Amino acid sequence: MLAYLAKRLVSLAVSLAVASLVIFLVVEVAPGDPASYMLGINARPDTVAALRAELGLDLSKPERYVAWVGGMLTGDFGTSYTYRTPVSQMVADRLWVSLPLALYALSLSTLIAFPAGLYAASRRGRMGDAAVMGATQLGVAVPNFWFAMLLVLLFAIKLGWFAAGGFPGWDEPLQAIKALTLPAIALALPQAAILARVMRSSLIDILGEDFIRTARAKGLSPGQALRRHGLRNALIPVLTIVGLQFSFLLAGAIIIEQVFFLPGLGRLIFQSITQRDLIVVESVVMLLVFAVIVVNFLVDLAYAAVDPRLRTRR
Amino acid sequence: MNRSLILGAALTAIFLVAAALSFLWTPYDTETLVIANRLKPPSAVHWLGTDHFGRDILSMIMLGARTSIAVALVAVGIGMGLGVPLGLAAAAHKGGWLDEVISRGGDLVFAFPSLVIAILITAVFGPGATNAIIAIGIFNIPVFARLTRGAALSLWTREFVLAARVAGKNRARISVEHILPNVMNLLIVQGTIQFSLGILAEAGLSYVGLGAQPPIPSWGRMLADAQTMVTLAPHVAIMPGLAIVLMVLGLNLMGDGLRDALDPRLKVLRT
Numbered sequence: 001m002l003a004y005l006a007k008r009l010v011s012l013a014v015s016l017a018v019a020s021l022v023i024f025l026v027v028e029v030a031p032g033d034p035a036s037y038m039l040g041i042n043a044r045p046d047t048v049a050a051l052r053a054e055l056g057l058d059l060s061k062p063e064r065y066v067a068w069v070g071g072m073l074t075g076d077f078g079t080s081y082t083y084r085t086p087v088s089q090m091v092a093d094r095l096w097v098s099l100p101l102a103l104y105a106l107s108l109s110t111l112i113a114f115p116a117g118l119y120a121a122s123r124r125g126r127m128g129d130a131a132v133m134g135a136t137q138l139g140v141a142v143p144n145f146w147f148a149m150l151l152v153l154l155f156a157i158k159l160g161w162f163a164a165g166g167f168p169g170w171d172e173p174l175q176a177i178k179a180l181t182l183p184a185i186a187l188a189l190p191q192a193a194i195l196a197r198v199m200r201s202s203l204i205d206i207l208g209e210d211f212i213r214t215a216r217a218k219g220l221s222p223g224q225a226l227r228r229h230g231l232r233n234a235l236i237p238v239l240t241i242v243g244l245q246f247s248f249l250l251a252g253a254i255i256i257e258q259v260f261f262l263p264g265l266g267r268l269i270f271q272s273i274t275q276r277d278l279i280v281v282e283s284v285v286m287l288l289v290f291a292v293i294v295v296n297f298l299v300d301l302a303y304a305a306v307d308p309r310l311r312t313r314r
Numbered sequence: 315m316n317r318s319l320i321l322g323a324a325l326t327a328i329f330l331v332a333a334a335l336s337f338l339w340t341p342y343d344t345e346t347l348v349i350a351n352r353l354k355p356p357s358a359v360h361w362l363g364t365d366h367f368g369r370d371i372l373s374m375i376m377l378g379a380r381t382s383i384a385v386a387l388v389a390v391g392i393g394m395g396l397g398v399p400l401g402l403a404a405a406a407h408k409g410g411w412l413d414e415v416i417s418r419g420g421d422l423v424f425a426f427p428s429l430v431i432a433i434l435i436t437a438v439f440g441p442g443a444t445n446a447i448i449a450i451g452i453f454n455i456p457v458f459a460r461l462t463r464g465a466a467l468s469l470w471t472r473e474f475v476l477a478a479r480v481a482g483k484n485r486a487r488i489s490v491e492h493i494l495p496n497v498m499n500l501l502i503v504q505g506t507i508q509f510s511l512g513i514l515a516e517a518g519l520s521y522v523g524l525g526a527q528p529p530i531p532s533w534g535r536m537l538a539d540a541q542t543m544v545t546l547a548p549h550v551a552i553m554p555g556l557a558i559v560l561m562v563l564g565l566n567l568m569g570d571g572l573r574d575a576l577d578p579r580l581k582v583l584r585t
Contacts, residue, residue, distance in 0.1 A: 027438055145537070153551070157544070247427055251427035273437040
């Protein structure tokens with residue numbers, strides 16, 4: 001396990017290094033000089049030069065890359081070109097919306113998908129299975145932002161049960177959770193559809209195994225065999241997908257936040273794009289990529305801990 | 315013929331025909347704005363109603379289909395055009411440095427949240443259909459590379475490939491003449507799935523203003539415009555969304571159907 005861990009750690013470090021380099025280079029080739037942009041077209045050249053020096057833009061590209069990565073490692077994400085406030089502060093404020101939203105959606109997705117997948121697998125080839133599979137086929141095809149609009153139309157406008165958008169802050173936790181409910185449902189639906197399909201096929205695979213046949217031969221009913229022996233084994237691939245979905249949800253939240261006017265990382269990215277505040281875009285994107293790569297790494301480790309065969313396969 | 319293939323192909327064909335037809339004819343001219351006609355619900359005159367500028371939504375959906383299909387199709391083309399040769403090369407040099415570079419590179423791209431990178435690319439290079447195509451296309455490359463490599467690896471041990479090697483053909487020629495035709499079915503199925511994901515991605519990017527720009531009609535853009543009018547005229551938001559759902563559903567059903575129709579053994583290779 002230690003050798004596997006070491007190998008995966010090296011791979012993690014390489015992934016993060018390459019990712020940061022790619023993001024840095026992509027932003028580097030962006031046209032326009034942030035300092036000139038901030039000061040406007042009438043700024044004097046020496047003022048622009050002074051600001052360039054203040055922002056560290058006069059350094060060479062490798063120096064800037066090292067400074068940026070070094071800063072990120074110590075929690076210093078630089079200063080926003082537009083607001084002149086630390087990017088880390090802006091990100092931290094917004095993370096309190098995006099992160100709970102992603103976790104909320106993940107819980108919902110799991111809560112919907114597990115029973116649905118279990119039900120479909122236990123009714124394989126029958127009406128119930130076909131109904132669940134049909135619903136998941138539809139769930140995968142629905143764009144989440146459109147589903148979000150339909151939810152607003154029904155639950156906020158027609159029924160008045162929820163607000164159509166906005167976020168009251170965490171001072172009132174119940175109101176905050178309520179405000180995140182429709183966005184979380186919208187985010188969770190397509191993921192639940194995917195997860196239910198994985199759950200179903202994983203269970204069906206397991207139900208064909210010899211140990212299930214043995215359990216049945218011992219006199220267990222199909223339901224008992226499934227609950228006592230099938231479920232735990234079928235959950236391994238399903239949990240992997242759950243882990244991977246977290247990153248999809250974090251990224252997917254970017255668009256959903258637009259629908260519900262939630263002050264999360266997504267809105268921060270889009271505001272920064274409009275204002276050409278590229279240092280914010282760069283840092284938020286790196287943060288999201290970091291989250292995805294680290295979650296994937298943890299999923300890999302968890303998987304290897306459960307299934308020893310994987311440690312030697314690569 | 316299985317049912318999902320027929321249903322999927324029919325749904326897809328409707329949109330392909332609508333998109334092709336829009337080059338010659340749409341029920342109404344969408345460039346003239348008739349404000350007096352705005353936000354009219356579906357009726358015999360305007361089957362799907364009109365939008366906030368009084369434009370016919372059916373005509374807009376037909377024109378939007380063109381954008382969605384073009385973006386997704388070119389993105390799949392990029393993915394296949396680069397991914398398949400990379401996958402073939404990796405399999406032909408299994409275990410070599412080329413294989414390692416291609417496989418690890420693919421892992422790395424997979425590790426990126428595609429939407430975030432698409433946003434980064436369009437943010438830096440400016441919004442527009444071309445940049446959306448590049449952003450979506452990049453993520454298709456490792457999908458096809460990995461699929462091709464996996465399928466090709468098992469083919470390299472087959473007797474007909476060994477026979478070709480004995481006949482003196484080099485790896486590149488074997489890859490093109492013997493491996494590629496045998497992975498084609500898999501590629502077609504995956505192409506359909508990536509096509510549907512491309513439609514969804516284009517809609518998402520256009521919805522947030524990073525995809526096709528006005529005056530080019532696009533389904534995502536129509537939904538973004540509809541958002542503020544959803545209370546006044548729900549059909550403005552419902553119709554373009556339904557178009558996306560039906561097109562994606564059609565492609566997914568077609569992919570599933572093709573998979574079963576082309577080769578039942580693929581079920582084993584699916585993962």
